[in-house]
Amino acid sequence: AFLRRGWGQLRFFRVGIRAPPKLLELAVQSLLRDEALAIAALEELPAELFPPLFSSALAGMHSQAVKAMVQAWPFPCLPLGALMKEHKPHLEIFQAAIDGLDVLLAQEVRPRRWKLQVLDLRRNAQQDFCTVWSGTRAGVCSPLEPEVVGPVRKRCRVEGARAWLKQTSAPMEVLIDLCLKEGTPDASLSYLLKKVKQRRGSLRLCCQKLRVFSMPMQKIRKILKLVQLDSVQDLEVNCTWKLATLGRFAPHLGQMVNLRRLLLSHIHMTPHAAPGMEERCVSQLTSRFPSLQHLQELYLDSISFLEGRLDQVLRCLKNPLETLSITNCLISEADLMHLSQCPSVSQLKDLSLSGVNLTSISSKPLWVLIEKASATLQDLDLDECGIMDSQFSALLPALSHCSQLTTFSFCGNPISMAVLESLLRHTVGLSKLSHVLYPAPLESYEDVHGTVHLGRLAHLHARLKQVLQELGLPSMVWFSGNPCPHCGDRTFYSPEPILCPCYMAA
Numbered sequence: 001a002f003l004r005r006g007w008g009q010l011r012f013f014r015v016g017i018r019a020p021p022k023l024l025e026l027a028v029q030s031l032l033r034d035e036a037l038a039i040a041a042l043e044e045l046p047a048e049l050f051p052p053l054f055s056s057a058l059a060g061m062h063s064q065a066v067k068a069m070v071q072a073w074p075f076p077c078l079p080l081g082a083l084m085k086e087h088k089p090h091l092e093i094f095q096a097a098i099d100g101l102d103v104l105l106a107q108e109v110r111p112r113r114w115k116l117q118v119l120d121l122r123r124n125a126q127q128d129f130c131t132v133w134s135g136t137r138a139g140v141c142s143p144l145e146p147e148v149v150g151p152v153r154k155r156c157r158v159e160g161a162r163a164w165l166k167q168t169s170a171p172m173e174v175l176i177d178l179c180l181k182e183g184t185p186d187a188s189l190s191y192l193l194k195k196v197k198q199r200r201g202s203l204r205l206c207c208q209k210l211r212v213f214s215m216p217m218q219k220i221r222k223i224l225k226l227v228q229l230d231s232v233q234d235l236e237v238n239c240t241w242k243l244a245t246l247g248r249f250a251p252h253l254g255q256m257v258n259l260r261r262l263l264l265s266h267i268h269m270t271p272h273a274a275p276g277m278e279e280r281c282v283s284q285l286t287s288r289f290p291s292l293q294h295l296q297e298l299y300l301d302s303i304s305f306l307e308g309r310l311d312q313v314l315r316c317l318k319n320p321l322e323t324l325s326i327t328n329c330l331i332s333e334a335d336l337m338h339l340s341q342c343p344s345v346s347q348l349k350d351l352s353l354s355g356v357n358l359t360s361i362s363s364k365p366l367w368v369l370i371e372k373a374s375a376t377l378q379d380l381d382l383d384e385c386g387i388m389d390s391q392f393s394a395l396l397p398a399l400s401h402c403s404q405l406t407t408f409s410f411c412g413n414p415i416s417m418a419v420l421e422s423l424l425r426h427t428v429g430l431s432k433l434s435h436v437l438y439p440a441p442l443e444s445y446e447d448v449h450g451t452v453h454l455g456r457l458a459h460l461h462a463r464l465k466q467v468l469q470e471l472g473l474p475s476m477v478w479f480s481g482n483p484c485p486h487c488g489d490r491t492f493y494s495p496e497p498i499l500c501p502c503y504m505a506a
Helices: 002-015 021-032 035-043 047-059 063-072 080-087 091-106 129-133 157-169 187-198 217-224 243-254 277-286 310-314 333-341 364-372 389-399 417-426 454-470 501-505
Strands: 118-120 172-180 203-212 234-242 261-268 297-303 323-327 350-352 379-381 407-409 435-438 477-483 490-493
Touching: 021 035, 021 047, 035 063, 047 063, 047 080, 063 091, 080 091, 080 118, 091 172, 091 187, 172 187, 172 217, 187 203, 217 243, 234 243, 243 261, 243 277, 277 310, 310 333, 333 364, 364 389, 389 417, 417 435, 417 454, 454 477
Parallel strands: 118 172, 172 203, 203 234, 234 261, 261 297, 297 323, 323 350, 350 379, 379 407, 407 435, 435 477
Antiparallel strands: 477 490
C-alpha cells in the first residue's frame, strides 16, 4: 500500500516537473525502515527505484535487502564496485551481494523480470550509472545491446521467449580488476573466488586489468585458474622475478589473447644457471607472443636478459605497436639495429628509451628508427641516454620529419647550447610540437660534479625563448630539467626555477 501511494506521488513528478531529490530519498528511506516489506515489494517496485534503493541499502548496511535486490535486479549491469567505493560497506554487505548472485544462479527457473548479466566489481568503472543500468556496458567483453527501461512494446511472444531462454542459459559475468601481492586474496576476494569455483560454467570471472607484484607463483596460478584469461587487456608484471619464474608464468600470458598492454619490470637472470637454461626461459616467454594479436603497448623496464635478445623478443610480435617503452635496460648496437628494422615499430605513436645507455652506440640505428616512425610518432623520450652532441646532431634530420610529434624529452644528456639552438631550428616546421623538456646545457654547469648554476641556466633559457620568438613559435613550451647530483631530484626552469630540496635547504 505504501509503495502504491509513494509511487503515485512520484509519478506526478515524472509527468510534469522532475521530482526533487529529497522526495525520492524520503520514499527510499521509508521503505527500508521495514526491510522485510522492502524485500516483499521488489516484485512491484518500478525499475527506476532500484538504483537509489540499492544505494541506500548499501549505505544503511541492509544486507538482506542487498541480497534480495541482486536477485531481482532489473538491469543488465550492476556497478557494485563503484557503489562500494562510495559507501564503503562492511564485508557482510559484499558477501550478501555475492550470495544473492549465487542464489540466482542456483534457481532452475529464474524470475522473468531478471535481466542481470554483469556484476561489475571494478571500483573505477563507469560512473554514469544511468547509462550502465540501462544496458550500455564498458568492460572487457563486447558491449551488450541497449535495453529500454520500462515496458517493452510490440515484441513478438515467440521472440521474447527465445531471448529469455538464451538469457537464462548464458553465464553470469563478474568484472574485477586484480592486484596480486602479499596479503591477497583478502576476505572479500577469497569469498568471491570460492563462489566462482563452485559455480564453474555459470559464473565467469573476467579481469580487464591484472597487476602482479610479490606473490608466490603457486598462489598466482591457483587464482588465475579461476579467471577468464582471454578477458585480460592490461597486464603488469612488476616483480623482482628471476627469468625462470617468468618462464613458468608464460603459459598464462599465452592465454591472454586479447591483451592490449603489457608491462614487464625487474626481471633478472638466474645466477649460475645451467647452460642453455636462459635461452629456454626466454623462448618460453617469446613463444607466447604470437598469440597476442591485439597487443598495442609494450613496456620493458629493468629487464636484465634483453641485451643480445631484443630481436628474439620483438620478431614474435605480429602486429604494429602503438607504444614501445624500453627503459633502464642494457641493449647492444645490434639490438638497436634489429629494433629499427622491426616491422612492429613502423606505426609507433610513443617511443621511450629512457635510461638506455647509447653513448657508445652509433646514431645510425636510432636515426633509422625515428625516421621509420616519423609519420606517426607523437611522444619521444630519450632521457638519461648519455647522447653526446655529435650523436644528437645526427638525429636532427630524422626529428625534423616527425610531423605528428607533440612532446619530446631528452633530459640527462650532455648537450651544448649550440646543439639546442640547432634542434630548435630543425623543429620549426613541426606545427604540433608543443612541449620540449631539455637538459641544462653544458655551459650552465658550475663544476664537473654536475652542479647547475641557476643564473647561467636562466640566461641560456632566456636565449632559447628569444629564438622561439624570432622563429614565430612563442607558444612552444621549452623547459629544462636536470637531476641534482646530491638527491637526484630535478631542477626545472620555465621560466622561473622550481628547485629541488637541496637548493631549497641552501
